[in-house]
């Protein structure tokens with residue numbers, strides 16, 4: 520098995536504890552929100568600057584860099600058997616509005632440092648090692664998360680849909696991609712698809728985004744499965760009108776329908792009876808959005824997840840039924856109920872779990888098996904390659920907010936486990 524492979528290094532692995540935190544801070548300055556908050560949205564100027572920063576570091580690490588039509592960035596260290604399927608690692612550098620510096624970034628900058636550390640230790644890869652910085656792991660701009668990895672995994676439906684997709688400003692996906700230097704002379708995004716078997720393994724390093732590792736004082740989380748995410752867009756439409764003149768019995772307020780649906784989402788989640796079922800209404804917009812105007816349109820976006828796919832699907836059905844009932848009772852029109860994505864969960868590869876466990880043991884780092892409640896590009900890479908994830912503790916489990924933090928020591932531990940895992944997988 521992979522894990523029985525022992526890696527002999529002329530110099531023990533050492534992580535550069537000065538440079539990596541500095542790079543994390545530097546990358547965080549490419550942001551549309553003030554420090555310590557980070558906002559870095561797909562194909563914006565700040566995203567393009569972040570991409571340039573990553574490509575430069577990949578070049579300095581001696582990697583050959585390429586980008587595909589949607590801007591997934593690849594940095595490759597050729598192995599001595601370069602025709603074998605490579606071992607890949609990576610994460611994302613886009614950041615949702617007012618988030619932190621570590622989500623995704625640790626898995627990209629950390630991967631570059633892992634490669635540098637392997638070089639310093641005299642390691643020679645057998646299979647090539649490839650770092651991927653994925654395009655739009657976050658759904659911020661075009662409403663769909665893991666856009667880059669979904670396409671890499673060959674999502675034909677998405678590739679087609681993107682030709683007609685626009686953002687909140689009515690800018691098309693292709694125009695936005697072109698303004699960032701991608702998709703230059705092609706509308707057909709199928710060039711992004713990778714063949715199954717391109718990689719023998721994919722490993723992602725990420726902050727836990729939950730409190731378990733920190734609370735239990737464990738250095739490394741080894742992910743065995745990623746929970747199943749889904750998201751839904753809903754629009755209600757009523758008649759609107761004057762907030763003073765239209766009497767209550769005459770109203771059909773789209774905003775109140777939305778408010779009622781938001782509460783119904785919470786109720787349906789709680790009815791599942793499992794703490795693993797979660798649901799969030801993170802977007803709720805009223806139109807025209809004036810204090811003295813009855814909301815004529817309301818737009819909600821609902822995020823729901825569970826490690827149990829069937830249970831999550833039951834929640835989605837209940838939400839749909841409630842949306843219909845609320846529309847009827849409030850005499851508004853349910854003009855849209857669109858399930859944007861409804862993905863199955865993914866299991867980590869057995870041999871990759873083993874490799875990560877053995878690497879942690881060899882590095883004398885405490886570790887535990889756990890599930891990922893957040894989604895990651897690994898969820899989609901699992902469709903074309905055996906996959907595994909390495910979690911590190913983060914302060915109070917905070918994520919998707921500016922208070923997100925991971926210590927230099929915890930990051931260095933994660934990078935070491937990543938480096939040794941990549942080395943094992945490269946030789947196997």
Ligand code: GLV
Pocket residue numbers: 656657892893894895
């Ligand atoms: C990823 O950012 C997620 O929302 O899980």
Ligand code: MN
Pocket residue numbers: 615622657919
């Ligand atoms: Mn995130």
Ligand code: MN
Pocket residue numbers: 611622623656725895
């Ligand atoms: Mn992330």
